Amino acid sequence: MSGLKLSNVIKRYGDVQVIHGVDLEIEDGEFCVFVGPSGCGKSTLLRMVAGLEETSEGQISIGGRDVTHVDPAERGVAMVFQTYALYPHMTVEENMGFGLKMNGVPKAEIKQKVGEASRILKLDDYLKRKPKALSGGQRQRVAIGRAIVRGPEVFLFDEPLSNLDAELRVEMRVEIARLHKEIGATMIYVTHDQVEAMTLADKIVVLRLGNIEQVGAPMDLYRDPDNKFVAGFIGSPAMNFVEGVVEEGGTVRMPGLGDAVAPASVALPAAGSKVIVGLRPQHIRVDPEGDSHTVDITESLGGVSYVYANAANGDRLVVEAREDDPMPRGGKVGLSFDPANLFFFDAETEKRIR
Amino acid sequence: MSGLKLSNVIKRYGDVQVIHGVDLEIEDGEFCVFVGPSGCGKSTLLRMVAGLEETSEGQISIGGRDVTHVDPAERGVAMVFQTYALYPHMTVEENMGFGLKMNGVPKAEIKQKVGEASRILKLDDYLKRKPKALSGGQRQRVAIGRAIVRGPEVFLFDEPLSNLDAELRVEMRVEIARLHKEIGATMIYVTHDQVEAMTLADKIVVLRLGNIEQVGAPMDLYRDPDNKFVAGFIGSPAMNFVEGVVEEGGTVRMPGLGDAVAPASVALPAAGSKVIVGLRPQHIRVDPEGDSHTVDITESLGGVSYVYANAANGDRLVVEAREDDPMPRGGKVGLSFDPANLFFFDAETEKRIR
């Protein structure tokens, strides 16, 4: 049992507090991804779990054991760094076995463990090479191998793929997913890549300014975000937001959507008050006959196109159109959507209105 | 009139030839994007246009004027570098005005031009700052501003957005598109980002190993690639390729597609010979009832999901599924597709068979 529990964890650098009391539980064997905008504290939180940053307040326990003030080496965690942090003067083999060697593990055992890891990661042919002689993806694999070899309870990854190019990134992403399946250890993974988060995670933790905004399975966050921030953060292209005015009778009028009036089956505030209405680009269709919006730019990527349309009131909307959808040729268009796909948020607190 | 013409342009570094006789015409006001894999010569070609690399052979003319051996400063071009190459010791204002100052433009005129550019780029508030105090996107804007100020006939961009994070990249991409509309100058843009190429270009030039593979409008390349390289390069996720065997009667049997047999309305080679068949992920549907393929991994991004399916013969296919498409829950599935969407390529030359 190697689950992980953070209780009211706080981090301060001098006077500035950057993590504001995080509570989080990660199950044994779960793949947990931290996402959030740059500077929100993802890395800091991860490094606190690793023991590389001291915890100012609160408690961290791994596998039921309080490790808040335990040395990094003794927490049973292994970390994969964004820059891989391979020792450039050691071969792949030595890199992977270094930790064991330093901890006095017998040579034969090191050899066996390194062999095993390199088999899993298909590194057998490169064991004698130095990191310099490896491609980015191979280096990344070595870094992972180094983590595997120590057989930790928890794997920590800090944006492990951000230094790879797009193609390799996809490849390694799949590899990591498979690895998780294969060894089944608990993993915490920091990224700011949408796609990685959505595809890898069992559980996504959305962070913002040192606070957790929402925790949940990827599709849960996508379909049922708790607030505007999460709604806008998860999903690509990002959700469109327009202003809405609550009308009598539980409907909302949206000037940004061609003054459409949509019924809302949620507990709306009093009539006349404002709400924020969210609508994903995939859930809008262009109606070439309408004239409520002006097409600004159309980006065609082949399979899909993005239409940037401006409403009369200045609201800007992105519409995702498929190859076979009707495509506007500039000028005025209308938009259509299914009111069931609308999300409503409080204009003040930005909390979801359900 | 500031079109651009390259005639049989060759570049050699010592004994190695890296550009092998490129002929290319770019119209006045056109937005031309160079794409191609790393090392194919995109930057080299761009820098030859700028005059930063000497042209070993051939001729470059801008606006009808032969500039092959003209000084960079006198070609009427401006360049935006990947690393921005802002002068770190000058303020934004000085950075933008430096070129004019070097050319002896009076102070008042510099001020006016810088003011104009900074208005277009919304940099007014940062004119007195040094680059260090700017965010990545702002720096990028300053670099563009520096180019605008000089009022060149041709703008050259070398992967200008590759140092920005995903979100900013989208934003700046739209900005550059708008800029092109606004000032209407000829632009040449190097990138290896699919999306940038597709969305920005009037004309895409696909390079490979110092040769032009194909030139054309984005959707033309997407719909009608000349060869397997272009077909695989344009479009994301990339086109799936499977092996096909020509059968009597103008049909092709594809073991990788569940042994499907598709009619081909093109000039196929003799029966029994092999061809390469291409099929885009968007053009495949998963059939939960079938059992020709095994689902390896499913990546769900919210709006779309990618299904990685392995055929019995080991061919691996990516299928793009939409939110509302039937989703497999692992195990065996079948695939369906419209034969009209198949592309056929010669197995030897990889040329498109039309």
Added chain:
Amino acid sequence: MADTAALQTSVDTRSWFHRNQQRIAPWLFLAPGILFFLVYVIFPVFQSFNLSLYEWDGLGTKEYVGLRNYEDLYWEFVDRDAFYVSLKNNLIWLLLYLLAIPAGLMIALFLNQTVTGIRLYKSLFFFPFVISQVVVGLVFSWLYDPTFGLLNVMLGWVGLGPINVLGNENLVTYGIIAAGLWPQTAYCMILYLTGLNAVDPEQIEAGRLDGAKGMRMLWHVVLPQLKPATFIAFVVTIIGALRSFDLISIMTQGGPFGSSRVLAYYMFEVALSEYGFRMGYGAAIAVVLFLIMLCFIAYFLWSMYQEEKGR
């Protein structure tokens, strides 16, 4: 995952030292260095301050004289005696020695090419720095020799009379500085060469597109990027100028009639040479020299502090 059990049990058995090693380790690593440095550098500085309040010939007992040594220095200054000459020469050194910086830059620019054999050229140009100042001093004394020196031979070619550089109280300091500039220029050159290596080529290209050429490129685009190299060159040159001792000792022994003395040499002469052994007085001169240098040390530390803060 079997190891973690082993790790777990070992936690408590490890020593206090092990648990606190991150706190203790830096001090263990620092201890020998700090000890040496305190004993041989930091304490002596304060001892010198103290000693400058005494009169002592190095043999008998020290006699406390308060600020008398400084008073004597003051009068020497007023009377334009040795101390005044030394101070004046030190200023000349400071100013002229800085010529090594532009000279080093020029040579570095000249050598910053990639023709064949350039590496050998670069290292040969660096030669003078590697050679002992004792040898440099000797070589330049011969160059200046009034009877056979190459300098006079060459002056003869253009019809100028012989000059005795090291024997002329108005020329001698400049002659020694010229000798000192030779290795110092080589030093600055290597600093600039490494600096030029680090210049961002894209900025140069941007400059070329902006129409900056030659000197204007150098001034507006290249030099600002060489700031770190210039800074280091400035620091080592200033320090070299203030420390100048070897050349004077070898070439003139402060002569003729003491006109080529600088503070560093004068204090050695006063405190340790054949006719010297006024330790307190020497210490007072050293303190003055230290105070001058302190301006530069403070400037250096300040700019380093700014940089550290920026990280």
Added chain:
Amino acid sequence: MFPTPIEKQSRAAQLTYQSLLPIALLMWLAPLLAVALFSIKPDADFTNANYWGLPSSFEGLTNYGKVFFESDMPRYLLNSVLITVPTVIGAVALSTMTGFALGVYKFRANLWIFFMFVAGNFVPFQILMVPVRDLTLELGLYNTKTGLVLFHIAFQTGFCTLFMRNFIRALPFELIEAARVEGVSEWRIFWYVVLPLMKPALAALAVLIFTFIWNDYFWAVVLTQGSESQPVTAGITSFNAQYRAAYHLMSAGSIVAALPPVAMFFLMQKHFIAGLTLGAVK
């Protein structure tokens, strides 16, 4: 690259440059060449006022033979080696440790200790003269190589610490964190992770310190006397006193004295420049 690479310029410019290089070099090294010339001349050339002409006969062997076999030069050279090598080892060892401590650990006094080293390094060393001489006397190390070595190590530690710390700062810190996560003790991190990565810095520093110490004259004069412990810089002056006006011998002696650092520099040139780039000019 600035200035514009010569290979991009006209043929004439290239030729001019190629021919200018050796001329400039000759002028730059003229004083040295003169000494080299002197050192192979016979005595007679100087009495005949043939100072700058070609040697009337080649007497290099005789002159250098005299330096090596009829003077204290070999002894001075040996002293220099015995002073320089331990100093280089000592200073580099100490400063690698201090540099590591200051570059890797965050603790309150870090910057102040670092500044102490830097400031001490720039102190006019004359101010140390009297106290250090007394200290050395008290320790009974006056006029011993040990006394000189100890002081040099201490004083050079300032500069070396500056150099090493900056170098270590430039290393990726993740390497150290990675090792910490793997349970490597701090001492072993130093030994197995950081030290191997410092090789260029070690080499560069070794060359620099070797040059500094080999060429030191001031402290040699202050702390030692006599041929049993003085290094070659001081030796060359008494050698010259002995052979005053025997220019051929003085030249030969000077060349002999100058050779080791030159050789050292040539051997380590590549590392030296690499190390400098990383350490000093940052």
Added chain:
Amino acid sequence: DLSGDLKIFLDTSNPAPRATMEAMIARFQEKHPDLNIETTVIDREAYKTQIRNFLTADTPDVATWYAANRMRPYVEAGLFEDVSDLWAEPEIAENLASTKGALTIDGKQWGVPYTYYQWGVYYRKDIYEELGLTEPTNWEEFKANCQKIVDSGRACFTIGTKFLWTAGGWFDYLNMRTNGFDFHMDLAAGKVSWEDERVKQTFMNWKELIDMGAFIDNHQTYSWQEALPFMVNGEAAGYLMGNFAVAPLREAGLTDDQLDFYQFPVINPDVPLSEDAPTDTFHIPANASNKEAAREFLRFVVSAEEQTEINSGKNLGQLPVNAKSAVDDDKFLKEGFAMLSSNSPGGVAQFWDRDAPAEMAKVSMEGFQEFMVKPENLDKILAKLERARGRIYQ
């Protein structure tokens, strides 16, 4: 008999003196086979500063040094052993009487001499003959000779003042001849103002020589050895030097037919002649451990036989301090011995930098050097020296 260790420090670092001393020590060793003698030879210039250290730490039993003011600091610091007992022994008391004064401070003796040498004008006899000149006996002749030499395109005197003390020799002679021995000693002792008219007169005499071009050019850049070639080449006709200059001049190829010596001539007939004759000495450091053996060694050094031996022409080539020893059959030694014993009624000085306190010696010799280059600065120089006097002798 004697046993234990005997540590001897010598400053006789030039090859010939070094061999002489080592041979002498070997003879002493023969006499005392049980004694373990350890000899250290230190560079002469270095020795002058090193003595401060070894007298306090790591002390030898015997060390060479110089007489008169030069030993005063060490005597006053209690670093030299009082050897008045040796001087009370008849052997020494009788035979070394002439140098006793130079070794006496506060009525006690602090060491023994082992050699001394005369100063005077060494000149190129062949050039004098060529120009029809004779050895001058008074100032007028001296100047007249010089004028003729200058007219022949030569300098009268070579000199190298880079290390200053050579100028001190000229000052010694000019001042002693102008104002007499006692005045000279008073000046050295700081009892007379440097701005005194009499001092100025000395410089005026000196200036006459300078103005007529008596000295070689650029002497401020040469050491005394570097000035020798001018004499050897015939560009200069004479050299005011100590007797140690004879050896290198002979070595450079001048025969005894070309080289000769005369006593510095009379300037002021009212003052008796006096000479410079620096005395080199042996001392026992106060911290010595084997003083008994050291005393024995001192007795040995000053013995008549050893004095004859070590000062002979083939060895030091200088004058013995023991009245009983024989002066070698060398024309310069004989002439010098005669001069010092019979023609120096005014007294014998040690040398300017030994008679004056070190600091004053340094400042004043710098002044002499400056004066020789820029005689017009005389007033300035004297004012400076006077200020220094006010500071140094307080």
